[in-house]
Amino acid sequence: MIDKDKVLHIAKLARLHLNEQEASQYAKQLSDVLGYIDKLNQADTQGVEPMVTASPIETVYRADEPKMDLGVEEKIKNAPETSGHLIKVPPVVS
Amino acid sequence: MIIHDFECVIGIEVHAQLKTKTKLFCSCPTTFEAGDNENTCPVCMGMPGVLPVFNKEVLNFAIKTGLALNCELDSASVFARKNYFYPDLPKGYQISQYEKPICKEGYVDIVLADGEHKRIRIERAHLEEDAGKSTHHGNYSLVNYNRSSMPLLEIVSGPDMRSPAEAAAYVKSLRSILQFIEVCDGNLEEGSMRADCNISIRKQGDTGLGTKVELKNLNSFRFIEKALTFEFERQVDAAMSGETIIQETRLYDKDKNKTYSMRSKEDAHDYRYFPEPDVLTLTFEEALVDKIKKDLPELPLATAKRFVSDYGIPEYDAVVLTQSKALALYYESAIADTKNAKAVSNWIMTELLRELNDAKKSIEESPISAKQLAKMVELVDAGTISGKMAKDVFAEMWKTSKDPEQIIDEKGMKQVSDEDALLKIIEEVKAANPKQLEEFKSGKDKLFGFFVGQCMKASKGQANPSVLNKLLKANL
Numbered sequence: 001m002i003d004k005d006k007v008l009h010i011a012k013l014a015r016l017h018l019n020e021q022e023a024s025q026y027a028k029q030l031s032d033v034l035g036y037i038d039k040l041n042q043a044d045t046q047g048v049e050p051m052v053t054a055s056p057i058e059t060v061y062r063a064d065e066p067k068m069d070l071g072v073e074e075k076i077k078n079a080p081e082t083s084g085h086l087i088k089v090p091p092v093v094s
Numbered sequence: 095m096i097i098h099d100f101e102c103v104i105g106i107e108v109h110a111q112l113k114t115k116t117k118l119f120c121s122c123p124t125t126f127e128a129g130d131n132e133n134t135c136p137v138c139m140g141m142p143g144v145l146p147v148f149n150k151e152v153l154n155f156a157i158k159t160g161l162a163l164n165c166e167l168d169s170a171s172v173f174a175r176k177n178y179f180y181p182d183l184p185k186g187y188q189i190s191q192y193e194k195p196i197c198k199e200g201y202v203d204i205v206l207a208d209g210e211h212k213r214i215r216i217e218r219a220h221l222e223e224d225a226g227k228s229t230h231h232g233n234y235s236l237v238n239y240n241r242s243s244m245p246l247l248e249i250v251s252g253p254d255m256r257s258p259a260e261a262a263a264y265v266k267s268l269r270s271i272l273q274f275i276e277v278c279d280g281n282l283e284e285g286s287m288r289a290d291c292n293i294s295i296r297k298q299g300d301t302g303l304g305t306k307v308e309l310k311n312l313n314s315f316r317f318i319e320k321a322l323t324f325e326f327e328r329q330v331d332a333a334m335s336g337e338t339i340i341q342e343t344r345l346y347d348k349d350k351n352k353t354y355s356m357r358s359k360e361d362a363h364d365y366r367y368f369p370e371p372d373v374l375t376l377t378f379e380e381a382l383v384d385k386i387k388k389d390l391p392e393l394p395l396a397t398a399k400r401f402v403s404d405y406g407i408p409e410y411d412a413v414v415l416t417q418s419k420a421l422a423l424y425y426e427s428a429i430a431d432t433k434n435a436k437a438v439s440n441w442i443m444t445e446l447l448r449e450l451n452d453a454k455k456s457i458e459e460s461p462i463s464a465k466q467l468a469k470m471v472e473l474v475d476a477g478t479i480s481g482k483m484a485k486d487v488f489a490e491m492w493k494t495s496k497d498p499e500q501i502i503d504e505k506g507m508k509q510v511s512d513e514d515a516l517l518k519i520i521e522e523v524k525a526a527n528p529k530q531l532e533e534f535k536s537g538k539d540k541l542f543g544f545f546v547g548q549c550m551k552a553s554k555g556q557a558n559p560s561v562l563n564k565l566l567k568a569n570l
Contacts (some may be wrong), residue, residue: 014363015179059374064114064151067121072132075139085130086236089181092228 002030095257095326098334100295102257102326103303108268109288110247110278111224118245119146119189119373123492126284130238138223138505139245140184146372152245153378155277156221157386158194159247162393163216165200170377173370175220181237182226190248192367195220196376202251202396204267205413206260211434214264217251221376222246247277253292253303258322262315266417270394274419282313293322294339295329304329304339309353318553321346325353333550397422405435414443420457424464431468434475441467441488449492457499461495462488470498478502479557511558516549516565519557523548524570534570545570 004020004027011018018026072085081088095102106396117124137144141538160167174192204212224244228237249268255261259330269280269287279286289312309325312318324346329339392400398412401422407415416422425442429435446467450460461483468493474484478504490501502508512517523545524531534541545566550557 007110009364013179025528029498055369057374059377060147061120061150062116063154064116064149065121066116066123068123068133068135070135072134073108074127075134075136076131078141083236085132086238087131089228089235089237091233092181092230092235 002027002034095259096298097327099332100333101256102256102322102329103253103294103296103297103306104256104261104322105253105292105306106251106255106261106264107290107292108249108251108265109224109290110249110272110280111286112152112245112247112277113279113286114149114151114155114245116149116151117243118149118152118221119243122243124244128240131240133240134242138184139239140186140242146189146243148373148376149245152221153376154382154386155245156219156247157378158275158390159249159272159277160197160200160219161383161387161390162271163197163200163202163219163249165197165216165219167383168194168196168198169380170194170375171196171220172375173373174367175370176222176365176367177364179416180225180228181235182228182239182242184226184239184242188223188225189370189373189494190222191220197347202264202267202271204260204263205395205398205409206263207410209410212254212260213255217250217252219247219249221322222248252507253294258319260327261322262319263292265318266315267394270417270419274394274397275393276313276391276419280418282315285313288313289318291318291322293325293329295326295333305341307339307341307353308343310356317346317348320348320351321353324351328353385500394422399492401425405439407436407439411439411443414447415439418457423458424457428464428468428471431465432471432475434471437471437474438468441471445485445488461493462491463495466491466495466497473498473502477509477511477561479507480559483507483509483555508556509558510553510556511561513565516553516557516562517547517569519552520545520562520565520569523552531570542566542570 004023007023007027007030008018011023016084076085076087079087114124116122117133117138120135122133122135122138125133137146158166159165171191172194173189175187176190176192177187179186195218198217200216200219202214202216204214206212224241224246226237226239226242228235251264255264256296268279269282272278272287273280281287281447282289291309291312292306293309294306296302296304307325309321310493325344332339343356345356346353387523394416397414398409401407401412401415402409415425421442425438425519428438428442432438446460446462449455450457470479470484470487473480475480479498483502486505487498487501487507490496490505491498494501496504527545527548530541530544534545546559546562549562549566550559553562
């Protein structure tokens with residue numbers, strides 16, 4: 001069961017602003033989703049190793065060789081605000 | 095260490111930056127001097143739609159470290175997402191290992207200043223990516239992602255240390271191991287190795303654990319010891335006056351020698367870990383472990399033990415001399431040129447390390463080469479210069495990097511051991527001090543020192559003290 005408080009808590013962690021009505025609505029929707037998923041708990045998993053990935057293939061490794069395709073201008077181009085080549089963000093510590 | 099019946103319990107999390115050429119999940123270089131945001135790419139900047147790909151060398155380094163720390167290795171470790179919002183974490187989560195770390199249950203043996211040996215358990219060592227670096231400027235912050243996704247191995251000790259000195263000794267030992275096996279620079283000041291210390295207190299004899307406080311910002315061994323000492327005392331004071339100690343992160347202020355509470359990150363510990371779907375289970379063959387094990391170099395404590403048995407120096411000296419690979423190499427190369435292993439160790443421990451420390455130089459930057467130091471020790475042993483002259487020669491070598499023989503020549507410092515020359519001086523001194531000679535002969539033994547002093551002065555300090563003593567005894 002996901003109640004409204006839980007939704008507001010998660011919203012806060014995710015930096016989302018929700019009003020009361022939205023919180024109640026999502027609490028119900030998320031509870032429904034989780035209730036559905038909860039059916040999986042009825043399956044007997046005794047002695048079954050937990051699945052970590054849906055694609056059980058061997059680890060893919062990359063060689064430790066430096067490579068850079070883009071210049072710094074290109075890389076910071078999408079930042080809403082920059083200062084020199086640094087990315088400018090709202091204050092973190094006030 | 096006990097204060098008012100309280101003992102402290104310390105556990106340490108060390109973040110070691112693995113010195114690979116590229117980052118953990120992308121091919122960006124790990125060079126330290128890069129311009130702002132230069133060592134970045136869409137992967138480590140957290141652009142949508144990118145796929146992290148694991149760096150093989152990181153696996154080699156993690157296995158090597160696990161072996162050196164006597165850990166159990168998991169051949170199927172798993173990455174997880176650790177979720178939190180902070181601008182230096184571009185994806186909104188850090189890829190880390192949680193339930194199944196690559197290394198667990200190992201140990202490090204440390205030697206304390208009083209010669210006591212202690213085993214510190216390693217609970218786990220897991221791989222994770224570093225965050226970027228943000229700087230704060232009042233109404234905005236600036237972020238540099240060069241460090242984002244740098245490979246880190248977080249090494250978590252058991253709550254096994256009982257004093258700030260033990261804590262510092264553990265971090266020192268761990269650092270030398272990481273340096274010996276060449277997986278980490280171990281530079282606390284530059285942050286390639288970071289130690290977060292957890293400390294709590296309890297009544298002596300209790301076995302449970304108290305509420306722990308985490309100390310951050312400790313970028314030298316001295317600060318680790320001082321911050322923990324302050325924090326231990328602070329907690330005892332709090333307990334004695336009936337206050338409750340709250341679980342929090344505190345920062346160390348080196349100028350005030352105090353710890354202060356960091357603004358508590360609200361809900362910071364609600365990380366909502368779940369398996370990272372973008373990175374596969376980290377698997378490896380036993381053959382790889384065997385190969386790495388075969389190539390594992392001699393570790394610091396083994397080197398120290400060898401120094402004790404081969405060169406007959408005290409164990410504590412040997413531990414100090416093996417605190418870094420470069421220092422151990424310096425010592426070994428010096429004693430290749432002289433038999434007096436103990437004298438070399440003394441000169442390094444009392445003079446050279448102090449000078450290096452004052453000048454903030456590493457042993458690799460020492461103006462005095464191992465060969466030169468060995469030569470100087472040889473010159474003392476051969477009686478060419480006295481121990482006192484050696485100090486002056488050492489100071490000159492430090493300043494000029496000249497060979498000791500050259501300095502001795504230039505300064506005319508040679509010690510006079512020639513008996514005829516010394517006898518001549520003795521006769522001159524006797525002739526110049528008839529009154530004292532008379533008193534000495536009539537039993538005033540104390541005047542012997544006076545004659546030693548006069549002869550030394552007459553020889554401009556160059557008389558060999560032991561030869562002079564012997565001759566004076568026979569000729570007064």
